[in-house]
Amino acid sequence: MDILKKCTLCPRGCGVDRENKSGFCRAGNKIKIARAKPHMWEEPPISGTHGSGTVFFSHCTLKCVFCQNYEISTQNHGYCVSEKELSDIFLGFQKSGVHNINLVTPTHFVPGIIQAISIARDGGLTIPIIYNSSGYESPETIDMLNGYIDIYMPDMKYYRDETAIRYSNAPGYFEIAKAAVEKMFLQVGKNEFFENGIMKKGVIVRHMLLPGLLYESKKIADYLYSAYGDDIYISIMSQYTPTKHLKLYPEINKQIDLAHYDALIGYCAKKGMKNVYVQDGASASQSFIPDFYPYDE
Numbered sequence: 001m002d003i004l005k006k007c008t009l010c011p012r013g014c015g016v017d018r019e020n021k022s023g024f025c026r027a028g029n030k031i032k033i034a035r036a037k038p039h040m041w042e043e044p045p046i047s048g049t050h051g052s053g054t055v056f057f058s059h060c061t062l063k064c065v066f067c068q069n070y071e072i073s074t075q076n077h078g079y080c081v082s083e084k085e086l087s088d089i090f091l092g093f094q095k096s097g098v099h100n101i102n103l104v105t106p107t108h109f110v111p112g113i114i115q116a117i118s119i120a121r122d123g124g125l126t127i128p129i130i131y132n133s134s135g136y137e138s139p140e141t142i143d144m145l146n147g148y149i150d151i152y153m154p155d156m157k158y159y160r161d162e163t164a165i166r167y168s169n170a171p172g173y174f175e176i177a178k179a180a181v182e183k184m185f186l187q188v189g190k191n192e193f194f195e196n197g198i199m200k201k202g203v204i205v206r207h208m209l210l211p212g213l214l215y216e217s218k219k220i221a222d223y224l225y226s227a228y229g230d231d232i233y234i235s236i237m238s239q240y241t242p243t244k245h246l247k248l249y250p251e252i253n254k255q256i257d258l259a260h261y262d263a264l265i266g267y268c269a270k271k272g273m274k275n276v277y278v279q280d281g282a283s284a285s286q287s288f289i290p291d292f293y294p295y296d297e
Helices: 003-005 081-097 108-122 139-144 160-166 173-188 214-228 258-271
Strands: 033-039 050-057 079-080 101-104 129-133 151-154 199-207 232-239
Touching: 033 081, 033 108, 050 081, 050 129, 050 151, 079 081, 081 101, 081 108, 129 173, 139 173, 160 173, 173 214, 199 214, 214 232, 214 258, 232 258
Parallel strands: 050 101, 101 129, 129 151, 151 199, 199 232
Antiparallel strands: 033 050, 033 079
């Protein structure tokens, strides 16, 4: 794949030849996954009653210091699969009865994923495909995905640049994520659902409240509602869980204040926002963090 010979799949634009060298994400030129299992803990129209066929890809273009999936994003646990093997996973999911295919942290493997989707569709894949990402996306990569993705589920993590730099070494994150969501929405349009309430196409933007950053969360809500109204869904998450890697970041090395989460939900309600998913305090537990080791081959 030519783009992997001078990789610019994410906004970092490392430009490395991934056959011989790795860039910021540490990924090589082979698709690498850490887990492929049905997942029951996504938003209701995604998981439904039969689960979402979720593939967690190894490595990451963001590497947040608070990442709950540290073993795969930073320690790079996982195993390599071919495009045909990945397509077989997709078809196996469909046969098992899940509602969709859920691609988690897929940015750095987009060319191979596109090939796998094409092979799977030739083999009879019909269920929706979800692109579940950090929101830190280059416009060219989102353009590549046009026609292959039915549902975009990006994060919008940060509002202030200093926050994005401190926790994800991602200068310009908010403007980059804004542009990415705009392209995603232009591709798939307003949300549509099957008769059973499962999402058919559309955009769900996720935002996880971080300790002490209620102001940023409100600003992100302001932006999303002013730009898209109720044409997209917003998922406001309370599941932040401090990990053992946060000793150098004492300000976020703690649980969120649930009063702040309730204030954020109240703020959105007061603005008139209708299409908002919320969580309860029980979401902030280790039980919501999948086990990536040993590998589920």
